[in-house]
Amino acid sequence: MKIPPLKFDIVVIGIGAVGSSALYQLSKSGKKILGIDRFEPPHTFGSSHGETRITRLAVGEGEDYVVLAKRSHEIWREIEAESGVEIMTNTSGILMDSGLEPWGKHGSEGFWDKTVTFAKSQDISHRILEPEALKSRFPAFQLESSGKVYWEAAAGYLRPEIAIKAQLELAKKNGAEIQVNTQVEEIGKEGSSVLIRTKNGQVLAEKVLFSAGGWVKDFLPEAEKTDFKICRQVLHWLEIEPGFTDWTTYPVWMWGFGPKPEDFIYGFPSLDGKTVKMATESFVDDKHPDFLNREVSAAEQNQFWKEKIEGKILGLKREISKSVVCFYTVTADARFVIKPLAGMDNVLMVSACSGHGFKHSAALGERLAHDLALEG
Structure with a gap:
């Protein structure tokens, strides 16, 4: 007998820096939320490990990033107060x-x-x-x-591994579900919803945040792959x-x-x-x-x-x-890429962060979660 897909309001694919932040923020929305990752975050295969990451407010990469850096500092302190762990050290x-x-x-x-x-x-x-x-x-x-x-x-x-772990634990505490060691093999349409096929089964979502870091290349059109x-x-x-x-x-x-x-x-x-x-x-x-x-x-x-x-x-x-x-x-201009996945209006892709993303990830996840939870 064919097993019907699990149904969620919003699914986050890739729960590292931005994904764990978005999942935590979405978990406060009252919607049915799922996070999926091919590994078990925090892990050592992506871009968010190695004990520490620099955080700074005057970011020479672009003045428009300053608001994200400032808000992220506020969120890290909020998460520290809620979780009891130390994420940010001011030096x-x-x-x-x-x-x-x-x-x-x-x-x-x-x-x-x-x-x-x-x-x-x-x-x-x-x-x-x-x-x-x-x-x-x-x-x-x-x-x-x-x-x-x-x-x-x-x-x-910042302590990236501790930050990711804290946000995932808070997300679960708020009712979000998480599937780790679960590789997404295909993302397609089923009516107005998104059908996600993994090695473990199928998931149906109204909206998807695709934040899988470098593995985004597995789901890009050939013409776009060289941009990353x-x-x-x-x-x-x-x-x-x-x-x-x-x-x-x-x-x-x-x-x-x-x-x-x-x-x-x-x-x-x-x-x-x-x-x-x-x-x-x-x-x-x-x-x-x-x-x-x-x-x-x-x-x-x-x-x-x-x-x-x-x-x-x-x-x-x-x-x-x-x-x-x-x-x-x-990317060539080192700007964050946030846009719908090709041919999938209800799948929002966020990648690449071009090596300067972790300091902004808390606020970026909050902003993406806000947009996803409010739309439609």
Whole structure:
């Protein structure tokens, strides 16, 4: 006997950064809600793992993102109060530029100047520091005398795995259902509804939020697939040189030391007093998440040290404690893509976030949930 599909008002496919946020917000709507994921979030196969993510308010990627960053900070605090877990830590943050050739990031040329401009226009508490003042307070950074330093009071870091887990648990508490380790194989129409076929059965939904990160490429028309690059990223934890500086007191930081997007390094305060997490960015297209090399070689680690650390950052041993792979889903202009899936007006796709999405995910999920719950 054929088993009829399960019926829901709204289904969220992919419950990572944005999906878990949307699911949590939708769970408060009183509607019948389901979240589906091919893995078991929080997991280590996507874009939202690795202990920490930077959050900042004056986002050089675009002034229109500032409202999302500000609202996300409010939501993280609300979730912390409701769940009893710590998601966001305020450390302040610094953005450094060589002052010679302006660094361009995420489709935003002159990233440092734009950050300062947005901070001023959006009334974000900040200061401009001289390089010597920076070195006096944070001697690890060997910024050249021509360098420029922006300091932001509200910046800090998020704990992505804890944030995702907390939102999923709150969603379930509010009555949402979740299916994990469940791969979606097909999305189609059945009358005015959406029919979702998984390896475990079928689901019928009035509306769908499709937030599956890089796996969105499995459901795009061929002509659109090349618009989404899958870019492998490597996170490193470097061992601290004892006695040089107290890395536990450092802010989150970003440093554009040349004009190209890859002329960049960012990092965090030490969370354990023994290691510091640092990374750069890469925009080589690996085509699909399933094709990623998840291993990090000693040669890669050595290249990271020589190209990004050596001569720039002191207070570290030349020893990398561990390295972890994640990925960005990137578009040419690095703007978020939010639109109906081709041929499916009641399936809303959100991807890519181009490597700057987690800080905005709480507010973005809230906005998407609001739109989905109110429409129709």
